Amino acid sequence: MTRLDLSTPGGLMLALLPEIVLTVWALLVLLVASWRHHTEQDSRLAGWLSLAGVITALAALAALWVNDVSPDGLAHMVALDGFRYAASAVALLAAGGSILLSLGYLERERLLAPEYYVLLLLCTAGMLFLAGAEDLIVLFLGLEVMSVAVYVLAGFDRSDVFSSEAALKYFLIGAFASGFLLYGIALVYGVTGTTNLSLIGAQLATREVPGMAALGLGLLLIGLGFKVSAVPFHMWAPDVYDGAPTPVTAFMATGVKAAAFAALVRVLLEAFPTATALWQPVVAALAIASMVVGNLVALSQRSLKRMLAYSSIGHAGYLLVAVWPGSRGGAGAVLLYLLAYGLTTLASFGFLAYLGRGGERDVALDDLAGLARTRPAIAFGLAVCMLSLLGFPGTVGFIGKWYILTAVVAEGQAILPVILVLTSVVSAGYYLPVIMAMYMRPAPGPETYAGIRLSPTAAGAVAIAVAAVLVLGIWPADLLDLAGRSAGTLTQTALPVATP
């Protein structure tokens, strides 16, 4: 274990190494892109450079993680604990996966602007800040850096009306949500006189939570609720997921969600561990509403992309169930589920991107009919993804759901788990038809799927993701351990401060 003094600039720089590395790479790619932004090769070059950036950032993160770097005394501005490292790793993996998916996709769709990758890197940097924020101001900055980049990415296909609509909608509602968040931060600051999460926790530990802080907590929950697309703050999600270019959708569903959930968990567990009576009912209500609405509405979707968008709302509900206990186990379940869901979703959207051939919005179930006969590998991969999203044993999705159930049951709560499994049964009603269409319906013609080409990078990314879904589903022991340990450090940093 290495101690790092966060009150010195040097210590802070070291603590922010992954973020800094990523930002420097983003500027570098921007520089390259400003000279070379015309041809397919230019786009590819930017893509590979960005991938290198993500990998170096991962290396920097690993350096911190392996040395178990932790703060000397109070965590200042940025957290140094396993929870941050794990959440950042999920965000970086999502970024790397999305870059690999984009590499062939952008050329096919003629979206030849290398700035795409710059935005993606900046967005990832924002995610890392968000996942590691120990201070409400840092949290807000991270959220904004991430969001502004995602707004642009969502509308990246300027020729497409739906893409522009998605960007506008996301921007307006996102700005609205940021307003809530900022107001909440202000109120909490007004009560406690600090924006440091642990210090807020310490302040509130010794007294009854004042009404203003409770209001601030409520506004923070609303702001973050928008970002994780929990019902009733989900209205933007289907249209945005649907309209954005598919690799961007994959990125939003995995990375953005992971970072926002990491921030939510940290705020609730570090700043408001004593106010569980206030936020647990709210989180439970959001979770139930998200699970029920997301899964029921997904049932009636015709378009596959929109179906996955609604299902992601349902999965946000499952994650909120894991947030509910406010415990070490719950935080571990959030981490594991984020990874499980991220891997699966990345692969699902990856397949979708290449099945769509330019019109992913219109890929309906019938368009997959008989896919298994001519493209067995794609059909198998997508089937594994559907089973993992369903939470079927043998896939990592099951391990994620299992962890959530265990964490919640350990708090003596049985209603949420029952609703979770019942809504999972509902979700079988839309995941299974995908498998059914691919395997059990005849293809309309022998040449239907002849044109599908997975670019080598995308094929590699989805193959790795699907393999990971299966392998981690069968040998989950180490992963469970890691998630548990990473989450364990989260509550440990909060507790000594809470009792000064």
Add this chain to the structure above:
Amino acid sequence: MTQFLDSIAYGQWVLHALVLLPLIGVVPVLLGSESRAKHTALVVTTLEFLVSLGLWWALQPGVGTMQLLSDTPWIPGWGISYRVGIDGISLVMVLLTTLLMPLSVLASWRYITRQERGFYACMLTLLTGMVGVFIALDLFVFYVFFEVMLVPMYFIIGIWGGANRLYAAIKFFIYTMAGSLLMLVAIVVMVWKIQSVTGILSFSYDHLLEHAGVLGSTAPWLFAAFAIAFAIKVPIFPFHTWLPDAHVEAPTAGSVLLAGVMLKIGTYGFLRFAVPFFPQVALSPGVSRLIVVLAVIGIIYGALVAMVQPDFKKLVAYSSVSHLGFVMLGIWGGTVESVQGSLMVMISHGFSTGALFLLIGMLYERRHSRLIADYGGIARVVPVFSLMLTVVALSSIGLPGLNGFVGEFLVLLGSFAAWPWATGIATTGVIFAAAYLLWALQRLIFNPLDNPENERLTDLTRREVVVMAPLLFGIVWLGLYPAPVLRRMEAATARYLEVARQAGPAMPGQARLGATVEVRP
């Protein structure tokens, strides 16, 4: 035989081999050519059956506890390990499974004509799941096998099934999954509760069984979750509506395995988990009465609905509801006779109904119709087929001297003391069974031969006779001399009753516990 088995350390590897062999077999099936797939599958399943046969001797008959135990850590931090073992009850179920499997493969020889590799890969995966369910001694492992079985069966119904297969497949999947997910919550709650008392986090069956007494007021809820999961699988009335669809739409092999093995996983679940874990709930007067009433309704309802089916396959499907009602009645009869009777019904139902589905499949391959009205008088055209159908139908009815009689007789005998009225009504189910099967038999193979299309029917081929022979042998053997089977199940049955009696309320008819069973028809 025992010495030979000892010399090859049979007991140490057999359970792992039974689970792994089919999975390994999937590889050559998928890599080989379409036309070789069935041959590979036949070799693998036959090998599996031969390997499993040794269990018959490897198991010590007088021991009621689990034998051939094996324990490999899987997720140690969570108290989950791959624990397997076998007792007399599991033994017969495993043998039934491994016997029906090669027969199902053989029965699919001509029936399955497209995507053969996929079909036989599904069959082998299914075999792993079914064997795993019967030997799992860790609730997590059990749950995994329980769910894993679903996917191959879903594909078998959905890809190779009849006209309405998609509907049947998804209904089957969602029904079963709804039940099993509730059971998953119950498992987690149970393990957590027991951990909070004992301090040991473990999903081990024995550990949970030993400490299930601490569950207290949550026990009714947990029992309800387990019971619903298994009730859907059995299926107990009113959870049976998936069964006719799934059985009728599935290809022959699928129907045979669904009826022969998968339904028994429900009743096995009651015997192994739901009742021993929560005897004070399961055997309380209220719950007992409810289950016995539902079982009797199932017996009568299944038989009455079977009587009016124009489709012979559907008739057999509904007859399963009726037969499984006997099993449930026997489990709640609470005597060695009734529980052994239940197990015998489970086995003989596997033989008889499996054989009926096979024969229907053979008829369907020839005429592409399962409607009873399309046939009539075919006994003269296909004498071998008709003879076999008659024997199998008689065994399903419960004719003394054939296998069906032994189980149902024991169930009725053993349950009478505790449930005289219910047993009385259930007895009429046997009469109804005679009515619907004999009537169907009359319309199928007797009556005048008035449909000219039936005149060209060909009799059973040699392959089909080979498929039927082991089942017919079993039907006669179990009917005439069931003692070896009963002897192997007896100790496990007695132990089951002992566990249930220790923790539960006074069981009806427990004074008869330990009465030796002697059946000499």
